Amino acid sequence: MSDIKKKSPIWHPFTQHALFPEMTHIARGDGAYLYTKDGHRLIDGISSWWVVTHGHCHPRLQAAAKAQMEKLDQVIFAGYTHDPAEEVARGMVDLTPDGLDYVFFSDSGSTSVEVALKMALGYWYHIGSKRSKILVMENSYHGDTIGTMSVGERGVYNNPYNSLLFTVDCLPFPAKGAEQETLDQLEAKIKADPDGVAAFIVEPLIQGAGGMMMYSAETLREMHRICQEHDVLFIADEVMTGWGRTGTLFACEQAGIVPDIACYSKGITGGFLPLAVTMCHERIFNAHYSEDRSKTFFHSSSYTANPIACAVAAENIRMWQDEPVMERVSRLASSHANWLEALARDDRVENLRQCGTIAAFDIKVTDGGYLSDIAPRLYRYFQENGILLRPLGNTVYLMTPYCLSDDDLSHLYGTIGRALDDLS
Numbered sequence: 001m002s003d004i005k006k007k008s009p010i011w012h013p014f015t016q017h018a019l020f021p022e023m024t025h026i027a028r029g030d031g032a033y034l035y036t037k038d039g040h041r042l043i044d045g046i047s048s049w050w051v052v053t054h055g056h057c058h059p060r061l062q063a064a065a066k067a068q069m070e071k072l073d074q075v076i077f078a079g080y081t082h083d084p085a086e087e088v089a090r091g092m093v094d095l096t097p098d099g100l101d102y103v104f105f106s107d108s109g110s111t112s113v114e115v116a117l118k119m120a121l122g123y124w125y126h127i128g129s130k131r132s133k134i135l136v137m138e139n140s141y142h143g144d145t146i147g148t149m150s151v152g153e154r155g156v157y158n159n160p161y162n163s164l165l166f167t168v169d170c171l172p173f174p175a176k177g178a179e180q181e182t183l184d185q186l187e188a189k190i191k192a193d194p195d196g197v198a199a200f201i202v203e204p205l206i207q208g209a210g211g212m213m214m215y216s217a218e219t220l221r222e223m224h225r226i227c228q229e230h231d232v233l234f235i236a237d238e239v240m241t242g243w244g245r246t247g248t249l250f251a252c253e254q255a256g257i258v259p260d261i262a263c264y265s266k267g268i269t270g271g272f273l274p275l276a277v278t279m280c281h282e283r284i285f286n287a288h289y290s291e292d293r294s295k296t297f298f299h300s301s302s303y304t305a306n307p308i309a310c311a312v313a314a315e316n317i318r319m320w321q322d323e324p325v326m327e328r329v330s331r332l333a334s335s336h337a338n339w340l341e342a343l344a345r346d347d348r349v350e351n352l353r354q355c356g357t358i359a360a361f362d363i364k365v366t367d368g369g370y371l372s373d374i375a376p377r378l379y380r381y382f383q384e385n386g387i388l389l390r391p392l393g394n395t396v397y398l399m400t401p402y403c404l405s406d407d408d409l410s411h412l413y414g415t416i417g418r419a420l421d422d423l424s
């Protein structure tokens with residue numbers, strides 16, 4: 001039995017309290033750093049779950065939040081609107097390619113994916129089609145709600161809830177050299193049930209929580225082409241890949257494709273406040289546009305388009321437009337490339353890979369897998385050495401804020417090298 005609650009009643013996410021009885025107490029953040037309550041500095045090597053793009057407590061985002069707080073805190077969003085939401089919506093339409101015409105707000109990556117799935121099914125339902133099957137990719141992650149788990153990889157994350165998850169059709173991951181197999185299966189599965197397949201959902205270019213698995217822009221383009229040919233809705237989950245992570249503002253740009261539905265969250269507020277949007281082609285909106293009230297898109301949450309979160313997101317969008325953020329992204333990406341080239345000479349690691357500002361590699365271990373004890377050992381080692389990194393099984397990855405200095409990147413890679421020495 002645990003006596004954890006004597007210390008704190010908090011049950012933390014993705015945390016095995018029996019193995020991690022002590023939480024690291026963070027008092028403040030500044031740029032690429034987090035500071036613990038007892039004064040230790042940590043380099044935030046994973047942008048605090050991939051959200052903090054410009055650095056912690058960025059003054060422009062802080063100022064936007066403060067100014068908005070004095071004007072309007074919150075308002076019901078059904079039938080009401082406000083400037084910050086309008087600015088975000090117009091900004092998103094400007095930043096994304098033509099064809100993503102409408103913007104639906106929600107509060108997290110998971111909810112943006114739930115909305116995408118509901119939009120897709122709602123579309124087919126309201127135009128009188130029976131299409132309802134969802135195609136997914138092996139090893140993907142789209143969130144932890146029942147719907148998003150259903151379209152994600154089945155396994156240790158969701159074994160207890162399997163009986164509630166809906167059935168989907170799964171394609172093999174398009175690993176290098178095996179891309180054609182994925183494309184063939186995509187086409188075959190659609191052709192086998194041409195009036196049944198509603199949508200295909202993917203993480204473009206890189207599957208994050210599934211282990212930073214990368215695939216080519218050409219494959220992404222081909223998957224999109226096949227879906228278009230058969231009128232299957234293409235849903236891009238850009239929750240992790242958005243906001244410069246893959247080297248372009250959004251990952252789909254690299255394939256030159258326009259998804260029918262796309263999900264954006266995490267960096268939409270620069271990591272400042274929870275917010276997400278799901279964008280869609282006008283035909284999806286139009287299928288719900290009717291004097292018949294039963295065609296209303298029945299989805300909301302209490303805080304939909306919270307004005308303070310939207311004001312921060314609007315400022316984030318302006319930052320992308322008037323600051324050289326993309327130059328910072330490119331500089332960080334090329335520094336990673338140099339470090340990875342050096343690390344490639346170490347025969348204790350393999351599968352070195354990079355997609356823009358995301359760098360990853362696998363440590364060669366005999367007891368691999370998500371639950372092997374290598375991840376917690378590394379996690380502790382990194383923390384003792386002033387770094388927040390959270391390996392996925394034996395996969396170590398870096399996804400830092402874009403303001404990270406060269407010295408700090410050097411410290412990250414230096415510490416990884418020493419970890420390999422000390423823990424081997």
Ligand code: PMP
Pocket residue numbers: 108109110111113141142143144203208209237238239240241265266
């Ligand atoms: N989709 C992807 C691709 C993600 O990486 C994540 C979160 N890591 C989500 C959805 C879920 O986002 P959230 O945690 O904000 O609900």
